[in-house]
Amino acid sequence: xxxxxxxxxxxxxxxxxxxxxxxxxxxxxxxxxxxxxxxxxxxxxxxxxxxxxxxxxxxxxxxxxxxxxxxxxxxxxxxxxxxxxxxxxxxxxxxxxxxxxxxxxxxxxxxxxxxxxxxxxxxxxxxxxxxxxxxxxxxxxxxxxxxxxxxxxxxxxxxxxxxxxxxxxxxxxxxxxxxxxxxxxxxxxxxxxxxxxxxxxxxxxxxxxxxxxxxxxxxxxxxxxxxxxxxxxxxxxxxxxxxxxxxxxxxxxxxxxxxxxxxxxxxxxxxxxxxxxxxxxxxxxxxxxxxxxxxxxxxxxxxxxxxxxxxxxxxxxxxxxxxxxxxxxxxxxxxxxxxxxxxxxxxxxxxxxxxxxxxxxxxxxxxxxxxxxxxxxxxxxxxxxxxxxxxxxxxxxxxxxxxxxxxxxxxxxxxxxxxxxxxxxxxxxxxxxxxxxxxxxxxxxxxxxxxxxxxxxxxxxxxxxxxxxxxxxxxxxxxxxxxxxxxxxxxxxxxxxxxxxxxxxxxxxxxxxxxxxxxxxxxxxxxxxxxxxxxxxxxxxxxxxxxxxxxxxxxxxxxxxxxxxxxxxxxxxxxxxxxxxxx
Amino acid sequence: xxxxxxxxxxxxxxxxxxxxxxxxxxxxxxxxxxxxxxxxxxxxxxxxxxxxxxxxxxxxxxxxxxxxxxxxxxxxxxxxxxxxx
Numbered sequence: 001x002x003x004x005x006x007x008x009x010x011x012x013x014x015x016x017x018x019x020x021x022x023x024x025x026x027x028x029x030x031x032x033x034x035x036x037x038x039x040x041x042x043x044x045x046x047x048x049x050x051x052x053x054x055x056x057x058x059x060x061x062x063x064x065x066x067x068x069x070x071x072x073x074x075x076x077x078x079x080x081x082x083x084x085x086x087x088x089x090x091x092x093x094x095x096x097x098x099x100x101x102x103x104x105x106x107x108x109x110x111x112x113x114x115x116x117x118x119x120x121x122x123x124x125x126x127x128x129x130x131x132x133x134x135x136x137x138x139x140x141x142x143x144x145x146x147x148x149x150x151x152x153x154x155x156x157x158x159x160x161x162x163x164x165x166x167x168x169x170x171x172x173x174x175x176x177x178x179x180x181x182x183x184x185x186x187x188x189x190x191x192x193x194x195x196x197x198x199x200x201x202x203x204x205x206x207x208x209x210x211x212x213x214x215x216x217x218x219x220x221x222x223x224x225x226x227x228x229x230x231x232x233x234x235x236x237x238x239x240x241x242x243x244x245x246x247x248x249x250x251x252x253x254x255x256x257x258x259x260x261x262x263x264x265x266x267x268x269x270x271x272x273x274x275x276x277x278x279x280x281x282x283x284x285x286x287x288x289x290x291x292x293x294x295x296x297x298x299x300x301x302x303x304x305x306x307x308x309x310x311x312x313x314x315x316x317x318x319x320x321x322x323x324x325x326x327x328x329x330x331x332x333x334x335x336x337x338x339x340x341x342x343x344x345x346x347x348x349x350x351x352x353x354x355x356x357x358x359x360x361x362x363x364x365x366x367x368x369x370x371x372x373x374x375x376x377x378x379x380x381x382x383x384x385x386x387x388x389x390x391x392x393x394x395x396x397x398x399x400x401x402x403x404x405x406x407x408x409x410x411x412x413x414x415x416x417x418x419x420x421x422x423x424x425x426x427x428x429x430x431x432x433x434x435x436x437x438x439x440x441x442x443x444x445x446x447x448x449x450x451x452x453x454x455x456x457x458x459x460x461x462x463x464x465x466x467x468x469x470x471x472x473x474x475x476x477x478x479x480x481x482x483x484x485x486x487x488x489x490x491x492x493x494x495x496x497x498x499x500x501x502x503x504x505x506x507x508x509x510x511x512x513x514x515x516x517x518x519x520x521x522x523x524x525x526x527x528x529x530x531x532x533x534x535x536x537x538x539x540x541x542x543x544x545x546x547x548x549x550x551x552x553x554x555x556x557x558x559x560x561x562x563x564x565x566x567x568x569x570x571x572x573x574x575x576x577x578x579x580x581x582x583x
Numbered sequence: 584x585x586x587x588x589x590x591x592x593x594x595x596x597x598x599x600x601x602x603x604x605x606x607x608x609x610x611x612x613x614x615x616x617x618x619x620x621x622x623x624x625x626x627x628x629x630x631x632x633x634x635x636x637x638x639x640x641x642x643x644x645x646x647x648x649x650x651x652x653x654x655x656x657x658x659x660x661x662x663x664x665x666x667x668x
Contacts, residue, residue: 080603080630089629119635128637135631 002235007217009185009210010473011230012196016248017182017205018241021221022161023214024168029143031110036102045095048105051145055085058141081138090116106146113139157181162225162232164217168195178202183225185232187213190468190476199227200528201281201288207232209470228583254581258533262293266536268518270543275524276535277333279504283321286328288529293536296333298526299391299452299504300325302375303341318378326385333387335452335526336379337431338365338372340393346371356466361394366403376411383423390426391452396434401447431504433457438486445497452526453490455505459483477560478507484516484563488555491520502526511582512567514538515575519551534581541577550574584649585657590641593666597638605663606630614650616660627660 036044063078084090090112097108117132117139157163159180167188168176176184176198182205189195189208199206205227217223217234224233224244233240266276277298278289289297305313305321313321326334343350343359346368352358365372382388390408395401408428415422432438433454441451455478460467462483465475477483487503494501502524507513509531517525518539525535550570557563571578593601609616609627616627620642625632627646638644646664648656 079607083603083606083630087629087631089626090631116631116635120637123637128634131634 004237004240005216005234007185007207007210007213007232007234009207009213009230009232010190010470011227012190012208013184013199013204013206013227015183015203015205015227016244016251017162017225017227018236018244019160019162019182019223019225020158021164021217021219021223022157022181023217023219024157024163024165029106029140029147031106031143032104033107034104036098036104038102041099041102044105045098048094048098048109048146049091051105051142052085052091054145055138055141056082058145059085059138081134084135084138085142106143109146110139110143162223164213166214176202176204178204183227184208185210185213185223185225187211188468188470190470190473197281200530201285203288203530209473211470255533258537258581261533261536261540262291264293264536264540266293266295266539268539268542268544268547270545272518272544274518274522274539275502275526276532276539277335277502277524277526278529278532279526280529283325285529286325289329292529292532294332294529294532296335296387297325297329298335298502298524300334300336302337302339306339306341306346315374315378318375319381322379322382322388323385326382326388330385330387333389335389335391335429336382337391337393338362338375338379356460362392362400362404363394365392366400366407369407372407373411373414376408377415377420380412380415380422380426381420383426384421386423388423388426389429389450391429391431391450393431393454394433394457395430395444396436398440398443398447401430401444405447431457432490433461435462435486438490441490441493442497445494445499448499450499451490451494451501452524453487453501453503453505455483455487455503455507458486458505462486478505478510478513479560479563479567481555481557481559481563484555487517488520488551491522495521500524509535511535511538511578512564512571515542515547515571516551516554516567518542518544519547519549519554537581538575538578541575546574584647585653586645586647587657587661588643589646589661589664590643591638591664591666593640593664596640596642597633597636597644597664601663601666602630602633605633605660608659608663609656612648612650612652612656612659614648614653614656616656617647617649619645619647 059078059082094109094112097112098105101108113135117135120128120132120135123129157177157180161181162183162185163176163181164185167186184195184199184204184206186195186208187210196206196208205225207225207227207230210232221234224236224240267273275295277296278294279299280286280289280297281301281304286297305318322336340361341364342355343352343364346364379388379390392404412422427449429448429450429452430444431454432441432451437444438458445451456467459476459478459480463475463480465472467473467476491501500523503517503522504526508525509527511534514535527535554563554566557566591597597605606628618625618627618633618636620636620638623636625636627633646657646660
């Protein structure tokens with residue numbers, strides 16, 4: 001029996017999974033289905049054959065290199081791969097199906113290969129099952145040549161997998177299938193990377209930032225992934241497996257205990273209503289929001305529309321998503337945030353040394369007004385549902401919100417001229433996520449209908465800590481007194497200007513932070529949907545009077561640690577009922 | 584057409600490497616080559632077909648060669664299946 005080994009990383013998405021390592025090496029290809037007009041079918045088969053020819057050349061080149069560098073009969077597997085590539089039956093079937101189904105070669109070829117791979121994968125013989133890897137190896141080369149790209153996909157993952165990779169890009173993370181993937185472990189990334197966000201969205205555990213993981217783990221190894229403690233356990237002992245079974249059971253019991261809160265009103269024990277809404281990333285997640293009893297969508301991130309498509313979606317495509325979301329959530333509000341994209345995601349030739357301080361979010365939108373207006377039109381059109389609000393990311397100067405509002409008003413005017421309907425009373429808000437926006441909030445509040453404090457970025461920018469850098473991620477702490485002072489003052493300023501103030505970072509879901517934020521007077525907390533029942537439970541156990549006292553005192557400390565210690569003590573003294581949901 | 588019942592004697596079964604030798608050899612002949620195992624029949628010149636037959640050592644198959652050079656083909660291919668090539 002192999003020895004148990006524990007790897008430490010950053011806990012980014014809670015829960016525990018027992019599964020099998022699946023090493024993801026970013027080499028598979030996504031295949032899209034496109035109809036082909038009859039007149040072009042012959043061209044399509046020719047395109048297919050030239051991809052086969054090119055792939056054969058690629059394989060021969062690799063074989064030659066292996067023969068030179070390694071020698072022996074090591075390259076023999078490539079002979080088998082070349083036979084697989086040129087398999088006449090297979091090629092004929094693909095040709096025939098292109099004509100029959102009138103679909104693109106990628107799609108047809110992929111389908112035919114999948115059938116073969118499936119048959120082999122079902123074999124009792126391990127040697128044969130391993131050939132599936134060869135088949136995909138070849139097929140991926142062909143598909144890549146067909147598509148003329150080196151992109152990869154994460155769709156085809158065996159059941160009960162713990163996906164293990166150096167890193168997973170956002171558009172790949174978006175394709176993770178929670179039916180087969182039980183958890184995620186990577187070398188790169190941190191609490192707020194896209195992989196982390198996706199894992200939480202899919203409600204699967206994830207541990208990121210595990211150093212040198214890929215050197216120490218192999219495909220098919222049995223592991224336990226503990227997303228609460230941030231560890232990956234290879235070859236767990238039977239005692240370990242047993243104790244985890246108990247933990248899993250307890251978690252389920254707590255979830256069960258909290259589940260009635262989904263349905264309950266979100267108000268404090270002394271009766272103040274606080275909006276508890278959901279942060280979502282994909283349209284389909286509105287079902288999570290509803291399931292957990294969200295009072296609305298507090299943040300709909302639109303980046304994924306862009307990233308999963310690898311290009312700007314048309315106005316129509318965007319409108320369909322925004323409109324469908326607004327319709328499904330009606331009458332609950334939906335806050336749509338415009339693209340929070342880095343320039344490098346939009347213009348492949350664009351690179352910069354420091355993207356977090358660079359050309360991103362509203363800065364890109366303002367520099368590319370046509371691109372920006374397309375999104376504004378789509379959001380405005382969806383606002384006919386009367387429950388849509390719009391929010392702009394990463395405002396750091398007064399001019400930015402002025403210019404944004406000018407473009408927004410101009411877009412409205414153009415729609416009116418074309419007699420296209422939208423909600424005239426649509427609320428406009430900004431993310432307060434830079435220290436400059438927080439400090440300028442008295443002026444910014446005159447320009448908008450609401451503030452939403454993005455506590456993740458606000459923390460990062462205030463503390464000058466790159467949250468994705470594993471070496472310093474321990475410096476990233478929302479409870480840092482400097483961050484709390486900014487949050488407190490933004491809420492105060494907003495209320496002074498008679499606008500509402502929400503908070504949509506991870507702080508909103510932290511049971512220790514909720515009494516503090518309520519004490520500061522926050523009007524809305526927006527969080528990952530699964531955290532909502534717990535937040536409601538906390539909210540319903542606390543009183544405004546006590547929270548205000550706690551908040552006042554919490555502002556007097558010098559360090560994040562002191563703040564947290566104090567909050568735990570205060571909760572123990574005033575609201576012991578919520579201690580069981582604090583980890 | 585020639586037909587023969589053969590027991591796979593190759594140590595690893597008719598897997599990737601013997602299978603590729605088989606396919607390469609079969610492709611040199613102009614006759615049709617068919618392998619049948621149970622009720623599945625595959626083209627002996629298709630590696631994908633042969634792999635999906637999943638022939639381990641000891642499996643019994645029917646090898647059929649049909650065409651002008653069927654006799655030569657049968658002799659050469661039988662050897663591979665029996666592990667004597």
